Amino acid sequence: MEEILNAAPQHVVTLENINLKYNGERGEVTALQNVNLNIEKGEFICVLGPSGCGKSTLLNIMAGFLKPTEGEAKMNGKLIEGASWERAVVFQTPTLYPWLNIHDNVAFGPNVRHLPKKETEELTRKYLNLVELGDFGDHKPYELSGGMRQRASLARVLVNQPGMILMDEPFGALDALTRQNMQTLIRKIWSQTQNTVFLITHDVDEALALATRIIVMSSRPGRIVKEFETDFTYDIDGVNKESARYTRKYMQIREEILNIINEQNETLKL
């Protein structure tokens, strides 16, 4: 009875005992071991961990690009089989199509899904404006800066109004200032649209600034070692802004996360 209650439908994505093994050059490699995760609607999850801890593998399983060796990945109670527009992916480097202008890139999803023309047009314009690219619809992707391109990629997935947005280090290739602006923008969009977000990052401060829950992973085998519930994103969004980053609680969590990650790096060196 309790189990049924726990599997309540407000979980957008559930991962149960996910294991992923593959045959590497030196025998079998366990990329993910016993990963369990329930993602609730409206959560903003940030994943941290050393490189090679399987963060991207986990995202690929959720996106439907990879099948777990064992365990089940479900979305809204249904087994994830292959990619779907309901689980949008923002890649590290924008994958906008250079043969389409920004407007048509954003309209790509609604077009292939055969939404009515009028609705497509309205949605496209709405999300272009949301990412502040309203005047750039007729530009080609290669005419825009890196930050603008990543904003267009964001609009391109938002326009589908997916149930879950997966992002793999989306700001990793951007400079520090652009990054900050992107974080502010994504927080604004998240609080406006009530989207569910799963974002991989290697930047502890980025995770703390955006997440409602932070997941720390370890490598070899990749597994979840610790979870933190955080709410700094609301403070940073509110009046306190920068000072939220200097509270005692922020510092404590930050240090704890860094310790976990550094510990692993040291054991790896040994």
Place this chain on the structure above:
Amino acid sequence: MKKKKLSTERIITIATVVIILAAWFLVTNLGLVDTTLLPTPQMVWAAFMDIAVNGYKGFTFAQHIGASMYRLLVSFLLAAVVAVPLGLLSGSSSKFRAVLEPIIEFYRPLPPLAYYTLLVLLLGIENESKIALLFLACFAPIYIQCTSAVMRVKKDYINSAYTLGATKKQVFTKVIFPACLPDIFMGLRTALGVGYTTLVAAEMVAASSGLGWLVLDASNYLRYDIIFMGIIVMSATGIILNGIILFAEKCVVPWKGKD
């Protein structure tokens, strides 16, 4: 800045051509070489004017050029229409590739003239055998370029299309095909070059019209002025054809090298 640099290079190119022409003019007009072996530019020009007005051996000059271009363009277009879809399919499906690859790998390394005799026996000495020959010569480079282009399409391009809701067919038509366009054009240009070379060779072996035949026939009568003229016209035609494809590429693939 960039524009200025481009024009400097243009000037260098033009200067090179002018210097070569001037050297040719001087060496021949000063009598440094035998003009029966290396005719003067004036003699070549006179040959050009003569043939342009009076034609050559029963055909007008336009008919000779037209005969060559007809053979080349018909077979080139046929090859493009067949090889592009087959190449793209081969790139997307390893099973499809397994069927076509042995056939293409078998005939591709052969010099086209090696199987031309066979085609002549099968299809006769007229245009059919030449078109078949050029078709085969053009087919391989287009097919191979298309196949490798599909396999090199960025995985993220395809994955993002799927996560945006595209079906397999839509991924093929809306992502893989446009992503391959720059390579398709590269294949077309290579094919046109190969086709042109093969055409001239085929016309020299068995024909009674066309630029290749004209040059070969002139050489039988030691008409160096006509040989030179024919070669220059061939080259000019090749440059023009290549330019047409380059221009089409610029219109169709403006993003080339920018993504």
